[in-house]
Amino acid sequence: MSADEAPRRRRGRPKAAEAGDTRGRILTAAAQEFSRHGYEAVSLRSVARAAGVDAALVHHYFEDKAELFTQSMGLPFRPDRLVHAALAGPREDVGANLLRAALASLDRPAARTGVLGLLRTALGHEFAAELLRQFLVREVLHRVAEELDLPDGELRATLTASQLVGLVVLRYGIRAEPLAQASVEELVARVGPVLQWHLLGFPDPLDPGERPRE
């Protein structure tokens, strides 16, 4: 950490224009580093080097590598946090809570655009697919598996992702009706039990009458 930049962190925010400039430079460098070397090989330190700034400055703007990645890729939310928050609640509500959190985070058009853009790139370029895979595996799927504490936790995590990703593609990408217009509550009733099943295998509200059990 260089002597002239360390105090900035302690003494308060950098001036707006200067901050925007530095933050933007770090994001640009991060996007290039991730695209060139993949998720695993990049560190806050290597991004700092590429951006020509002190590592402490990267820490000043970005909490960790996952945040640097999601922001530099245009993802305006943290899938890892979303899943973590859902898993922290009651076990029988995990599916519904995860779905509510995912739909809420996709409420803003910018968030949808970011997710769909990332998916599209990953489907078209082997390296982008590898990058997304590394991020998902390290920051989301492994953690979910750990928190689930089930022997097949990683398969469960990827299957959960498959239902969520497909929902995003059909609802926000292809915009197939009536799915695109379906209310959050309707989706929680329909897809919540599926996420629950993938994650924990509870039958939960899946009974022939499709009503929650007493």
Next chain:
Amino acid sequence: MSADEAPRRRRGRPKAAEAGDTRGRILTAAAQEFSRHGYEAVSLRSVARAAGVDAALVHHYFEDKAELFTQSMGLPFRPDRLVHAALAGPREDVGANLLRAALASLDRPAARTGVLGLLRTALGHEFAAELLRQFLVREVLHRVAEELDLPDGELRATLTASQLVGLVVLRYGIRAEPLAQASVEELVARVGPVLQWHLLGFPDPLDPGERPRE
């Protein structure tokens, strides 16, 4: 004998080179027509006109508009037929049968490339999304809804598509492990009940022990 081969047999095969040329010209014209005007507005007749061939010749090579569309878009199978075949079996096996059929049709790398390419294009271009939406709605979702004969059939059809599309994206596109390497039987056990639930709402083999009920 497939229906598209019937006239060919009666009239005798065109010479290979000539046939390939004409068929290719029709496919190119179809791709352009669909991309310009959408799925609904195009007919075998309008494609014949654009290709400068007789409409009977289009019928000679392609059974119907859905086949012309899937072939010109590089989709080497018919999603509508796949769903139709699965729905024709016993109701309690619909989810498992649909999944088996979908996985079998994606067995060839060319099929995966076609599906992933179409998805990617649809995610990047509003018109491509509209084209895919029109095809899915007309040829797949409406028909599934009709065959299900349930008041919420169209929502069920789109939710079913969401799980299938997400599975394709994670397994073949992003290739997230262990999902990418999971066996067909493993997937039938995990995802079959989900398709069943989306389509018909049966709880079927979803019980706390994750074993089929007696």
